[in-house]
Structures are given as C-alpha cells and as structure tokens.
Amino acid sequence: MSDRAATSAGAHAFRSPVSEAPWVRVALIGVALAFLALFLFLPLVSVFVEALRRGVGPALAALADPDAISAIKLTLLVAVIAVPTNLVFGVCAAWAIAKFEFRGKSLLITLIDLPFSVSPVVAGLVYVLMFGAQGYFGPWLAEHGVKVIFAVPGIVLATIFVTFPFVARELIPLMQEQGTVEEEAALSLGASGWQTFRRVTLPNVKWGLVYGVLLCNARAMGEFGAVSVVSGHIRGLTNTMPLHVEILYNEYDFVGAFAIASVLALLALVTLVVKTLLEWRFADQIAAATRRH
Numbered sequence: 001m002s003d004r005a006a007t008s009a010g011a012h013a014f015r016s017p018v019s020e021a022p023w024v025r026v027a028l029i030g031v032a033l034a035f036l037a038l039f040l041f042l043p044l045v046s047v048f049v050e051a052l053r054r055g056v057g058p059a060l061a062a063l064a065d066p067d068a069i070s071a072i073k074l075t076l077l078v079a080v081i082a083v084p085t086n087l088v089f090g091v092c093a094a095w096a097i098a099k100f101e102f103r104g105k106s107l108l109i110t111l112i113d114l115p116f117s118v119s120p121v122v123a124g125l126v127y128v129l130m131f132g133a134q135g136y137f138g139p140w141l142a143e144h145g146v147k148v149i150f151a152v153p154g155i156v157l158a159t160i161f162v163t164f165p166f167v168a169r170e171l172i173p174l175m176q177e178q179g180t181v182e183e184e185a186a187l188s189l190g191a192s193g194w195q196t197f198r199r200v201t202l203p204n205v206k207w208g209l210v211y212g213v214l215l216c217n218a219r220a221m222g223e224f225g226a227v228s229v230v231s232g233h234i235r236g237l238t239n240t241m242p243l244h245v246e247i248l249y250n251e252y253d254f255v256g257a258f259a260i261a262s263v264l265a266l267l268a269l270v271t272l273v274v275k276t277l278l279e280w281r282f283a284d285q286i287a288a289a290t291r292r293h
Contacts, residue, residue, distance in 0.1 A: 082159040
C-alpha cells in the first residue's frame with residue numbers, strides 16, 4: 001500500500017466528530033431545537049399567555065392580592081435564609097472534602113448527595129416526624145412555645161435540606177482539581193488560613209461558587225414537595241408561591257395561578273440571564289481559570 005493510500009485510510013479511520021456530513025449536523029441540531037421548543041419554550045410561553053388571557057389588568061390584580069403578596073414575600077424570605085446558609089455549608093463541606101483526608105469522608109459525600117435521591121415529600125415527612133405535634137421533639141417544642149411545623153421555620157428547614165447539595169457539588173470538583181499546592185505555598189510564606197482562603201482558594205473557585213448560589217436560589221424559590229408537607233397551606237401565612245399557584249389552580253382561578261407562575265418563571269429567567277451575563281462579562285477570566293487547572 002502506498003503512503004498516500006495509508007494516509008487516506010488513516011484519515012477515514014480517525015475522522016474528527018466535526019467532519020461529519022452536513023445532514024448529520026443539521027439533523028442533530030434540529031432534534032435538539034425541537035426538544036427544547038416542545039419541552040421548554042412552548043410551556044414557558046404558555047404560562048405568560050394564560051396569565052394575560054384576560055388582559056394585563058386581571059393579572060396585575062391577582063398579583064396585588066394580599067395572599068399573593070404574602071406568598072411572594074415568604075418565598076423571598078425563605079430564599080434569603082436558605083441560600084446563605086447553604087453557601088456557608090457548601091464552602092465548608094467542599095473545603096473539608098477536597099483538602100483533607102479523614103474517616104467518614106465517603107459517608108459525608110454520600111450524605112451531601114442524599115437530597116438528589118430522596119423525594120422532597122419524604123424529606124418533608126421526616127421533619128413532621130421530628131418536629132410535629134406527635135413527633136420526637138414536638139411535645140418539648142410545644143411546651144416552650146416553639147412552632148416549627150406549619151410555620152416559617154419548618155419551611156426554611158425543608159428548603160435548606162433540598163437545596164444544600166448545589167453549592168457543595170459545584171465546589172468539590174473544582175477544589176479537588178485545584179489541589180493543595182498553592183495553599184501550602186501561601187502558608188509557607190506566612191499567610192494565615194483566612195488570607196489563604198480569601199486570596200488563593202476563593203479566586204480559583206469563585207465562578208463555581210456563583211453558579212452554585214444561582215442554582216440554589218432557583219431551587220429554593222421553586223421548591224414544592226417538601227414545603228407542601230410542612231407548611232399546612234395556610235393562606236397568607238405559610239403559602240409560598242408554588243403552593244399559592246396550586247391553591248389558585250384547584251379553585252379554577254387560572255388567571256391568578258398563571259400570574260403567580262409567571263413571576264416564578266421570570267425569576268428563573270432572571271437567574272439564567274445573570275448566569276449568562278457573568279459568563280459573557282468575565283469569559284476571559286473563566287477561560288484563564290479553566291486553563292490553569
């Protein structure tokens with residue numbers, strides 16, 4: 001076989017994925033776009049169409065309802081508490097797992113992934129079992145005037161449980177890839193632990209931290225299952241936006257239900273836009289951090 005024939009055979013044997021026939025690329029892109037249009041774009045557009053079916057006035061009136069305002073405020077309050085809490089937990093857990101070797105490390109990683117595998121409804125039932133009137137700590141809490149279930153504390157606890165993996169899971173692989181060389185060098189030069197974290201570790205993982213916080217925030221505001229179990233569905237008191245949407249829909253108030261749902265959709269879109277803007281604005285820094293590791 002001639003050298004030219006061998007080269008040609010080798011080129012065909014190791015064809016690059018990007019050198020496929022044009023119809024293959026068009027077909028794959030078409031399938032992806034059709035999937036996104038069917039399962040993402042159309043449902044999202046339908047939410048806003050249904051909210052405005054009777055005009056802007058009824059939709060705004062539904063949003064101005066006292067129960068709706070209470071649900072929006074409670075949703076934002078829960079997110080304000082849950083996200084910083086999971087931020088602290090995620091950073092501490094990722095730091096411990098990536099930088100140290102200790103007994104129970106695998107168990108800790110498994111526990112961090114637990115909310116991904118356990119139904120949120122089950123998580124809510126666990127909190128009822130622990131803090132409900134007939135739960136393990138319920139009688140003691142009642143004696144001291146502390147109410148957890150069917151109150152804001154229970155909603156916050158349930159939300160923290162279902163959202164705590166997001167920050168940790170974004171940071172763990174980044175910190176593991178980063179290793180400990182840079183931290184050890186900073187410590188050997190006299191930097192304190194806090195200075196090492198602030199000036200060495202944090203700049204290397206800040207984008208993963210931002211993405212984890214955004215995902216955590218989106219899930220906190222949209223959580224339904226666990227919150228539904230522990231909230232009691234008390235209008236004006238313990239209903240978050242997802243729960244208020246369910247109540248309005250069951251009462252056949254479709255305009256009100258979709259108006260609140262459109263607010264949730266807008267919050268999700270804002271999260272996506274913020275993430276995209278950060279990637280665009282700091283693309284060079286993100287690429288540099290990726291090359292460095």
